Amino acid sequence: MNIPMLDLKRQYQYMKSDIDTAIKNCLEHQLWIMGPEVKQLEEKIREFLEVKNCAGCCSGTEAIVLALRAFAIKSGSEFFSSEDEIITTPFTFTATADAIVRSGATPIFIDIDPVSFNINPDAILKYLKCGSANKAKGIIPVHLYGTPCDMEAIGEIAKKYNLFILEDVAQAFGGKWKNKMLGSIGNAGAFSFFPSKNLGCFGDGGMVSTNDDEIAEITTSLIKHGGKDKYNVQHIGYNARLDTIQASILLAKFKYVEEFNNRRIKIAKRYNEGLSEIEEIQPPSIVEGAVFHQYTIRIKNGRRNELQTFLKQRSIATMVYYPFCLHQMQVFENRAKVPEPLVEAEKASKEVLSLPIEPLMTIEEQDYVIETIKEFFEKR
Numbered sequence: 001m002n003i004p005m006l007d008l009k010r011q012y013q014y015m016k017s018d019i020d021t022a023i024k025n026c027l028e029h030q031l032w033i034m035g036p037e038v039k040q041l042e043e044k045i046r047e048f049l050e051v052k053n054c055a056g057c058c059s060g061t062e063a064i065v066l067a068l069r070a071f072a073i074k075s076g077s078e079f080f081s082s083e084d085e086i087i088t089t090p091f092t093f094t095a096t097a098d099a100i101v102r103s104g105a106t107p108i109f110i111d112i113d114p115v116s117f118n119i120n121p122d123a124i125l126k127y128l129k130c131g132s133a134n135k136a137k138g139i140i141p142v143h144l145y146g147t148p149c150d151m152e153a154i155g156e157i158a159k160k161y162n163l164f165i166l167e168d169v170a171q172a173f174g175g176k177w178k179n180k181m182l183g184s185i186g187n188a189g190a191f192s193f194f195p196s197k198n199l200g201c202f203g204d205g206g207m208v209s210t211n212d213d214e215i216a217e218i219t220t221s222l223i224k225h226g227g228k229d230k231y232n233v234q235h236i237g238y239n240a241r242l243d244t245i246q247a248s249i250l251l252a253k254f255k256y257v258e259e260f261n262n263r264r265i266k267i268a269k270r271y272n273e274g275l276s277e278i279e280e281i282q283p284p285s286i287v288e289g290a291v292f293h294q295y296t297i298r299i300k301n302g303r304r305n306e307l308q309t310f311l312k313q314r315s316i317a318t319m320v321y322y323p324f325c326l327h328q329m330q331v332f333e334n335r336a337k338v339p340e341p342l343v344e345a346e347k348a349s350k351e352v353l354s355l356p357i358e359p360l361m362t363i364e365e366q367d368y369v370i371e372t373i374k375e376f377f378e379k380r
């Protein structure tokens with residue numbers, strides 16, 4: 001058996017007629033830039049998230065940059081200044097903090113919770129209480145692996161210190177926090193439609209969601225060079241549009257997103273059951289609203305890399321998300337602040353391993369993964 005992390009070919013076969021029809025329609029109408037599918041997708045996702053505004057854009061990374069720029073512009077400047085601080089997790093994809101730097105601000109890395117792997121609200125509070133509150137402008141909680149952050153605690157902190165919240169929902173399309181859709185809780189949400197995401201297109205794509213009409217209006221203008229009128233612009237904008245063809249594919253795949261998220265949750269529960277007796281493994285907790293973009297275990301005895309090699313030899317793909325924390329990367333060396341040692345994030349980067357979680361995985365394939373992991377720990 002050969003088990004990839006994800007099997008996009010299998011998914012395509014499952015949805016083939018919907019996707020082929022969508023692409024064929026684009027070929028017929030030839031409206032490649034801001035064609036009707038872009039608006040249709042924005043409207044569909046807007047309804048799904050129960051938000052006032054959604055704007056499609058060219059990637060999840062740009063969605064974060066666009067939203068941050070919109071917050072800066074709303075507060076009166078084109079860009080943030082390096083004095084302006086934005087709080088986030090060091091245990092995420094580079095793009096989260098890279099976008100902060102690109103918006104002009106300074107990322108403040110705050111440690112994670114060892115169980116959820118998400119930013120620890122108590123640690124945020126501790127930082128803000130130390131007198132830096134006047135410099136902090138916002139928080140970017142990342143719903144890592146599809147697990148919702150504690151939006152109640154983060155919301156209270158944001159309110160107390162007058163901070164905006166930009167949810168990084170790149171890994172959590174369709175996820176919820178207490179019955180509220182992720183991306184609808186903060187002041188804005190940034191989504192990625194990278195092919196491997198829970199809702200992914202056939203290239204790059206992203207979206208900004210918000211209930212704030214002003215943020216929506218600015219974001220929409222920034223996507224198209226920074227003006228309402230393309231030939232007379234107000235802001236330093238981008239060419240960050242979502243391609244019509246990607247929107248059409250996303251519309252076709254949207255039909256399946258809840259089914260696929262449920263399949264992911266089912267696989268996660270099955271893995272948890274199957275792996276429950278292995279002492280060296282800390283399985284993820286099955287939190288309500290989580291959509292398991294990744295199924296990530298922690299290996300407690302320092303044998304993570306050994307297990308990964310063993311699984312590879314048995315043709316089971318795995319990934320380490322992430323082998324380095326952001327504060328350990330050269331790019332953030334003089335561009336970010338680390339107020340407290342990031343002990344939990346560093347520990348996680350050495351212990352986590354994400355297992356295949358292809359929504360269309362068969363029971364036999366899931367069992368093969370479970371049995372092979374058991375074999376590794378029994379034999380040695």
Ligand SMILES: Cc1ncc(COP(=O)(O)O)c(C=O)c1O
Nearest residue numbers: 059060061093095170192193194
């Ligand atoms: C947490 C997180 N934020 C942001 C991004 C950036 O999204 P994109 O790859 O669409 O630019 C990703 C994508 O990998 C991500 O996982």
